[in-house]
Amino acid sequence: MNVQIQHLYDIAQKTERRIIGLMSGTSLDGLDVALCRISGSGPDTNVILEAFATVPYADELKADIRLIFAKDQINFEHLCLLNPYIGRLHGQMVLDCLQTWGIQPDIIDCVASHGQTVYHAPKSQHQKEKFPNATLQIGDGDHVAAVTGIITFSDFRQKHVAHGGEGAPLAVYGDYFMFSEPNENRILLNMGGIANFTYLPADGDATNVFTTDTGPGNTLLDAYARQFLNKPYDEDGLLAASGTVNNALLQALKSNAFFEAPFPKTTGPEVFNTDYVNDAQDKSQTQALSNADLMATLVQFSAETIVNAISRTIQGKEICGNANSHIFRIYMSGGGVHNPVLTRTLQTLLPDCTFGRTNELGINGDAKEAVLFAVLANESLAGGRTSFGKREGVPSVTMGKVSFPA
Structure with a gap:
């Protein structure tokens, strides 16, 4: 040998x-x-x-x-x-x-x-x-x-x-092995350039587990931070916090078939980039927005598309706030957890769910994706x-x- x-x-x-x-x-x-x-x-x-x-x-x-x-x-x-x-x-x-x-x-x-x-x-x-x-x-x-x-x-x-x-996303495999917990429905939300989450049901059934992209996380925020601030990101979300969300632009940004497609699904900066934003501004006639208002709208865009995807997942399921139900808890990781404007918006839009960070589960949230590949x-x-069932997009390999x- x-x-x-x-x-x-x-x-x-x-x-x-x-x-x-x-x-x-x-x-x-x-x-x-x-x-x-x-x-x-x-x-x-x-x-x-x-x-x-x-x-x-x-x-x-x-x-x-x-x-x-x-x-x-x-x-x-x-x-x-x-x-x-x-x-x-x-x-x-x-x-x-x-x-x-x-x-x-x-x-x-x-x-x-x-x-x-x-x-x-x-x-x-x-x-x-x-x-x-x-x-x-x-x-x-x-x-x-x-x-x-x-x-x-x-x-x-x-x-x-x-x-x-x-x-x-491949997080479904590592997240299930590392973070499933009986009697607690969990969402493992990773907000990198593209945001994604893993759904871990309280019953531990691997055939119901899935991971999906939700759309932009930080990719647009960072692109415009480089353009507006000459920095790699909007530190503490300060520029976004100083602006006002423009609803016309927000609706134009959300007008993409990806957001209504079934789970699981993936995307990337090939779709969600500055050209995408420019097109949305043209359609909504918002080319004259201030830098702060544009950044505030982009944060809202990331937050709302994350929340819409999570809401579709938990709709009809027992969630926190219901009597005698399992708690539905969202654990956050990735660069987006360091943007307080983004995290506050998520919590405002999902008031019935509790939020934490992956660090609480024993793994540094910044290290989570690197740990995933070690687990794979x-x-x-x-x-x-382990069998993840016969569902499209989650092969047992x-x-x-x-x-x-x-």
Whole structure:
């Protein structure tokens, strides 16, 4: 047997594994690096987050990625060059974090690398009959493995697409394994560039669990913060707080078939970008809005589309505030939790539900998505026995391609 395959087999037999999860989202802030100690699998998965860091991307790297990010036409050579470059960069970031934490690479069982999404094209979006759902993440796993010397799982989303999913969101799998709780209906709301949530019913039935995108989270807010403030985001929502929501623009922004499509569904900055906002302003004749009013309206847009999706999910179900019912609790994570205007609006629009943060569940909310990919790698190694039913978009599959370091 090849020594690398034997090593992989030995890791799979262990009662506990140390796995580093890597995540870089559409906000392009940087690479989240989560060192996890994981035992069990499936619903018996137990995760301890031993260390976490976000390694910021340099402005030059952000600019390089934006040349190809969510664009229909790109320089193909630039894409080709970035694929190994980002893989090697992520590998070095892992080594730098391990050195900072005083941990030797040889005690790490594997790396679980999401890569950097550069284009997301579900069939509902591209509308080309002969082509399936598609998504593309770069940062090749072979290069991560070669730089770190650690077995690497990567390219998780392709198996999901191959079995009829849209390649996202994948949080349904990790959220169910880590955060389901008997007698409490839960919404795990992640507000990254695109907002998504996982529904975890109190009965623990995996066939009723799903994750869906809701629309923009921070992607439009951050785009206009760069334009108006020359900053990566609207700190503490101060610009939005100083403005007034324009209802005409808000209704134009919400006039997209995506918002009424059935769950689960996915989207991305390919749809929700500054061109989308410009079109909505043209339709609503609001081109002269002040910066503050535009930002306030965009926050309301994110909040209302999140709330509408959650309301559709809990409609007709027992929710908090009803006598003798299970509590329906919303746990928030992602960059949006740091925007008080956004979080206050959510709570105002959902007064019958209680809100908390993922930190209360034992996992740092900022680390949650990186931890997810560590859990997915663990499931590929030691699990794969949980059925999520026959629903479209939630295939019962294990995910991740294996790259050996030599």
